[in-house]
Amino acid sequence: MNNRLKSFASVSLLAFAVACGSPQPADAQNPPRSTAGFAPTNLTGLAVATFAGGCFWAQEEAFEEIKGVKQVVSGYAGGTKANPTYEEVADKTTGHTETVQIYYDPKVVSYQKLADIFFTASHDPTQLNRQGNDVGPEYRSAAFYRTPEEKKILETTIARVNASKEYPGKIVTEVVPFQKFWPAEDYHQGYYRLHPENPYITHVSAVKVEHVQRAFRKDLKNPL
Numbered sequence: 001m002n003n004r005l006k007s008f009a010s011v012s013l014l015a016f017a018v019a020c021g022s023p024q025p026a027d028a029q030n031p032p033r034s035t036a037g038f039a040p041t042n043l044t045g046l047a048v049a050t051f052a053g054g055c056f057w058a059q060e061e062a063f064e065e066i067k068g069v070k071q072v073v074s075g076y077a078g079g080t081k082a083n084p085t086y087e088e089v090a091d092k093t094t095g096h097t098e099t100v101q102i103y104y105d106p107k108v109v110s111y112q113k114l115a116d117i118f119f120t121a122s123h124d125p126t127q128l129n130r131q132g133n134d135v136g137p138e139y140r141s142a143a144f145y146r147t148p149e150e151k152k153i154l155e156t157t158i159a160r161v162n163a164s165k166e167y168p169g170k171i172v173t174e175v176v177p178f179q180k181f182w183p184a185e186d187y188h189q190g191y192y193r194l195h196p197e198n199p200y201i202t203h204v205s206a207v208k209v210e211h212v213q214r215a216f217r218k219d220l221k222n223p224l
Contacts, residue, residue, distance in 0.1 A: 020055030020134050020200055021086055021098070021188070037183040040071045040103050047106045049114050049150075050077060050178055052099040052142040053123030054131025058205035059100045061192035062122045062212040067221050068108025073101045074191075075183040078142055078174070084182055089138045097140045101181045111150055113219065115157045118143065119171065121215040122208060125161075126169040132204065141171075144178035151175065 040046060053059050056074035063072045076084050079095030089096045102114060119125050124132075125141045145151040154175045162170055183189075191198075192205055213224055 020057060020139075020204070021090060037073055037075075037186055037189045038071075039073060039101070043103070045105060045107070046070060046103050047111065048146070049102040049104065049111060050099060050144040050146075050181055051102070051114075051118045051122075052077065052097040052140065052144075053118060053125070054098065054134055054139045054141070055200070055205065056098040056100050056184065056188065057191045057201065058208040059098075059122055060190070061205065062209050063100060063102050063114070063117070065209070065213065065220050065222070066104075066109055066114070066117065066216065067219055068105045069102055069221075070105060071103040073103075073181075073183050074188045075099055075101060075181050077101075077144060077179070077181045078140075078176065082182070086185055086188070090136075092136055092138060095137070096182070097138050097142055098184075099142070099144075099181065101183075109219070112153055112157070115143070115153055117212060117216055117219075119157050119161050119173070120166065121212045124167070125158075125171040125173045126167045128172045141173040143173055143175050144181075145175065146178045151177075 051059065060072045060074045063069050076089050076094070076096035077099040078097045081088060081094035081096065084094045084096050088094050089098070104114065123141060127141070129135070129137050129140045131139050143154045145154055158171045158173065161167070192201055192209070195201055213220060217224055
């Protein structure tokens with residue numbers, strides 16, 4: 001089993017006792033980061049990418065650490081319900097999946113690089129409607145494209161990763177046009193850094209983030 005599969009296997013084994021999304025009792029006493037849930041105020045020169053790869057706590061932190069990424073917002077996309085709440089998404093009635101919206105400088109990091117991170121390091125794109133013990137369509141893998149060029153990059157990357165046999169199964173990520181992104185509640189924003197003691201963060205999210213750190217060491221804002 002290669003390192004990628006070992007990492008995702010560890011996530012699956014450790015996730016049995018904890019779940020993504022449920023706030024801890026002390027959350028209300030911990031203010032979110034100052035930019036929580038909001039896009040950068042100045043979008044000049046920035047591009048946007050939108051990916052869903054299971055619990056957004058890990059995805060947000062993983063992409064936040066990449067050079068050229070200015071801001072990552074956790075939220076919901078892919079469904080039909082306007083202004084969904086976490087509870088509604090978790091009830092599987094909205095069609096949404098936990099998603100991150102990435103605001104980045106394309107002069108520093110390319111959409112291709114973000115796609116590479118998404119498909120090869122930040123989650124397991126071969127799991128259908130789940131990530132480890134987080135089960136349901138709200139944890140499905142999805143990539144939302146805005147242009148024909150982005151769609152081509154996503155499809156080409158999937159074909160390349162499938163051909164490489166890096167995973168035992170085929171990628172099942174939905175590749176769909178972007179429609180609308182709804183920011184999640186404030187307590188979800190920056191959750192990884194605000195709650196390092198949360199069992200889900202220590203046993204599940206950290207494994208995913210560390211996998212990205214190892215696989216894309218040269219692309220980190222603060223190289224290890």
